[in-house]
Amino acid sequence: MKGVLLVNLGSPESPTAKDVKPYLDEFLMDKYVIDVPFLLRALLVRGIILQTRPKKSAEAYARIWTSEGSPLIVISKRMHKKVQSLVDIPVALAMRYGTITIMKGLQELHDKGVNEVMLLPLYPQHAMASTTTIVVLAEELRAKHFPEMKFTNVPAFYNKPDYIQALANSIKKHLDTFEYDHLLFSYHGIPKRHIRKTDITKSHCKIDGSCCNTESPAHEFCYRHQCYETTKQVVKLLGIPEGKYSQTFQSRLAGDKWLTPYTDVEINKMPEKGIKKLAVVTPAFVADCLETLEEIAMEANEQFLHHGGEEFMAIPCMNDGDAWCKTVANWIKDFQKE
Template identity: 80%
Template sequence: MKGVLLVNLGSPESPTPKDVKPYLDEFLMDKYVIDVPYLLRALLVRGIILRKRPEESAHAYAKIWWDEGSPLVVLSERMQKKVQPLVNVPVALAMRYGSMTIEKGLQELHDKGVTEVLLFPLYPQYAMASTLTILVKAEEIRKKKFPEMTFTDVPAFYNKPDYIKNLADSIKKHLVGFDYDHLLFSYHGIPERHIRKTDVTKSHCKIDGSCCNTPSPAHDFCYRHQCYETTKQVIKLLGLPEDKYSLTFQSRLAGDKWLEPYTDVEIDKMPAKGIKKLAVVTPAFVSDCLETLEEIAMRAKEDFEANGGEEFLAIPCLNDDDEWCETVGNWINEWAERK
């Protein structure tokens, strides 16, 4: 019997330091997130970051927390509930970090008699710190707990025509009535070394102005290329001229060289360039979360206005949009109907 496991990032149990701390510990101690030797990672995370970050993050989570709980979890659950009636196989939901574990999700499917699982990381673009860590963790659990199961992975869907159409339609819908000067595509940042580590050719990725536009097998696993490709294809559908949009990367940690240009730096400069009405979309996420609701819709908006900006629109993620849920349902049905 077949079944599907949707997997998103995760969330602390509550917006309090006592719940945020173990969540951050699990997240930041993941070797695919901070990819340095264990002892150095432990020193960095437990000796430095976790001394202050839990209180800061708890304050940020408290600003976006809903009565029903974490927005990311609530929105992911809404999506799952919309997708389930569209397909003929069980659909479970799990998170890579936190209490909604991948093991619990696989157990739910196992209890329903599922032996063939479609692993569906809810990330349009491939990255070590998102897609890869989910696949590795799921395989570890399968070997230990569910050896009779087999997995099929959903590859990065950054350029699938129906996803691109869903994203373009959503942007268009939310821009109605907003006379914007500029549309910013803000993607989650990653360290540049992650790009080189995922380069299957070991030589293609130079992180310069040309490698992402030069065809290569490396692009199947290149986060940077996939971000630019998503943007390019959405812009084509929207019919925007080059001077009407740009692409940046947000959410970096200090110390390493991360993908540039940086979202916060670019937004601060925009009003002086005559961009007074800014719309921001965050296509690295399919569900709104801390990085979209607090970092962009609150902090970036405040910074933009403080620097002379007049109007700011944070475009929601696809979340449980009907068209997006239908697309996910179609992908699941295509897989489920294969012999």
């Protein structure tokens, strides 16, 4: 029997330092997130970061927390419910970090008689710190607890026409209500070394401005290329002219060389360039979360206005929109036919 496991990032149980700390520990101690030897990672995370970061992160979570709980969890549950209503095989929801674990999701499917699982990480673009860590953990759990199960891993869907169409329609709906000067595509940042580590050719990715536009097998796992490709296809579909849009990367950690240009730096410079009305979309996420609601809709908004901007629109993610849920349901139906 076939079934589906949808997997997103996760969330702390509450916006308090007490609950944020174990969540951050699990997240940052993941070797695919901070990819340094264990002892150094433990020193960085437990010796330095977790001494101050939980309080600051808890304050950020508190700004976006709803009466129902974490926005990412609430939205993911709604999306899961809609998708399940559109298909006739079991669909479970899990998070890579936190209490809605992949183990629980697999157990739920197992208890319903599922032995063939469509594993769908809810990340459009492939990255070590998102897709890889989900697939690796799920496989470890399968081998240990559910050896009779078979996985079909859904690859990054950054350029699938139906995803691009759903994303473009979602963006257009908001742009139609806002007379913008510029549309910014802000993607989650990753360290540059992650790009090189996922280069299966071991030679293509130079992050030099040209390699992402030169055909290569490396693009199958290149986060940077996939981000630029998503942007390229969406602006083509929406007919947005050159010069009226740009792309940046957000959420970097200090001490590493991360993908550039940086979202906050670029946004702060825009008003002096004549961009007074800015729309920002975050296509690395399918559901609104801390990075979209607090970092962009609140912080970036405040900074843009502070530097002379006049109007700012944070375009919501696709969340549990009907078109997006139908798109995922159609992928599941294709899986059923295989």
